[in-house]
Amino acid sequence: QSALTQPASVSGSPGQSITISCTGTSTDIGTYNRVSWYQQHPAKAPKLIIYDVSGRPSGISTRFSGSKSGNTASLTISGLQPEDEADYYCSSYTTRSTYVFGSGTEVTVL
Amino acid sequence: QVQVVQSGTEVKTPGASVKLSCKTSGYPFTKCAFQWVRQAPGQSLEWMGWISAAASGQTKYSQRFQDRVTITMDTSATTVYMDLRGLASEDTAVYYCAVETYITSCCHFDYWGQGTLVTVSS
Numbered sequence: 001q002s003a004l005t006q007p008a009s010v011s012g013s014p015g016q017s018i019t020i021s022c023t024g025t026s027t028d029i030g031t032y033n034r035v036s037w038y039q040q041h042p043a044k045a046p047k048l049i050i051y052d053v054s055g056r057p058s059g060i061s062t063r064f065s066g067s068k069s070g071n072t073a074s075l076t077i078s079g080l081q082p083e084d085e086a087d088y089y090c091s092s093y094t095t096r097s098t099y100v101f102g103s104g105t106e107v108t109v110l
Numbered sequence: 111q112v113q114v115v116q117s118g119t120e121v122k123t124p125g126a127s128v129k130l131s132c133k134t135s136g137y138p139f140t141k142c143a144f145q146w147v148r149q150a151p152g153q154s155l156e157w158m159g160w161i162s163a164a165a166s167g168q169t170k171y172s173q174r175f176q177d178r179v180t181i182t183m184d185t186s187a188t189t190v191y192m193d194l195r196g197l198a199s200e201d202t203a204v205y206y207c208a209v210e211t212y213i214t215s216c217c218h219f220d221y222w223g224q225g226t227l228v229t230v231s232s
Contacts, residue, residue: 001173003154036218038155045206045225046147046155051218089155093217097170099145101155 004029004090004102011108012080020105022073022090028100030071034093037066037075041086050075077107085109112136116207116223122230127195130226132207139163139188143210145219146181146192150203158205161190164212197230204228 005023012018022035029035035053038046048057050066053073063078073092077084090102117131132144143162147155159171161181169181178195190207205226208219 032217034217038219045222046208046219047222048218048220052215055214057214057220091155091157091218096173098172099157099160099217101147101157104154 001028001094001096001098001100004092004100006088006090006102006105008103009106009108011110012077013110014080014082016080017076017078018080018107020075020077020088020090020107022075022092022102024071024073024092024100026071027096028071028092028094029068029073031095032093033068035066035068035073036091037064038089038091039084039086040089046089080109082109112209112211112221114207114209114221114223116205116226119226120228122197122228123232124198124230126197126230127193128197128228129191129193130205130207130228131189131191132223133187133189134209134221135188137209137211139185141212143212144181144183144190145208145210146179147206147208147219148203149206149225150200153203155206158192163190194228197228199230202228202230 037050040046053068054066088105113135140163146158162168180193183190207223209221211220
């Protein structure tokens with residue numbers, strides 16, 4: 001199972017909105033609405049920020065939102081803040097009952 | 111508050127095996143599934159396998175690790191273990207245990223351990 005494809009880096013100024021794409025195939029994102037997103041700060045464990053394409057766990061800012069179209073999922077961060085600077089990974093359940101992660105996107109706040 | 115505590119740093123020689131542990135508390139162990147995910151230096155996350163305490167210990171492994179990984183659990187100790195055999199330098203990574211609680215739905219990793227660094231070097 002190949003990794004889901006994400007852009008290597010995305011940047012934006014404070015207050016702006018950015019969107020990170022996550023492209024898979026018909027064996028993962030295209031079949032299930034089981035896409036999740038994780039935020040990882042340097043030397044820290046990943047943290048769940050979106051589940052089931054657009055669900056937000058308790059305590060996660062409404063500035064984080066998710067969507068999906070076909071084989072591609074997207075994470076949007078609105079009102080970008082300095083603390084949003086981190087790596088972001090998507091993940092999807094697959095038709096083999098396994099999971100696959102994305103290649104990761106480094107978000108820089110200018 | 112769910113807590114996930116992993117065992118400490120390991121240093122192994124090529125060809126050896128390593129067994130990592132992951133102890134959880136704060137939520138019924140038998141309602142959870144447990145994933146193992148690794149991250150090589152500077153690399154992305156990589157899913158290795160899964161054991162479901164909610165499904166009586168059912169396991170599923172990534173094809174990439176199928177032949178050399180075993181995930182087990184001790185319900186009484188609320189602890190999950192991951193055994194990786196035939197270590198090579200490419201297995202040097204931080205290994206994470208992640209808990210799926212099914213509180214909202216399935217198929218995402220709600221809580222993560224702090225990670226265990228495994229270094230493989232001769």
